Amino acid sequence: MSESILLDEIFTVTSVDDQKYQRVSRITGTSAQNDMGLTLDINSQLYPLEQDATFSLQLASNLNSQELKDAADYIMYGKVYRVEEGNDDKISVFISFGGLLMSIEGSHRKLYRLSLEHVYLLLRR
Secondary structure, three states, X not given: OOOXXXXXXXXXXXXXXXXXXXXXXXXXXXXXXXXXXXXXXXXXXXXXOOOOOEEEEEEEOOOOOHXXXXXXXXXXXXXXXXEEEOOOXXXXXXXXXXXXXXXXXXXXXXXXXXXXXXXXEEEEO
């Protein structure tokens, strides 16, 4: 894993909510591998996801690697604006991508590298 990669995980979409906005869907997903939960707003015209779809999610501190950019189908740039400690070694990280929001909850061991900084989100099927 590249030094710039802060998180690399496979998620399965558990629900898609496209009722509130025309071009934005709020997806929720889980990662069986590391018991992580995800809520993510995406532009559904550019990157539609259906329930039960599987996708790869990476968070990176920079995009210096051309391979990283070329491998992604959908990229957003945003800022971690809040990190909350939870119960049983769990933390929640909240990121805003210009108004599209993401929250991810999981083990501190997996999410400890995410702090109040700018990050890139890279998705691929």
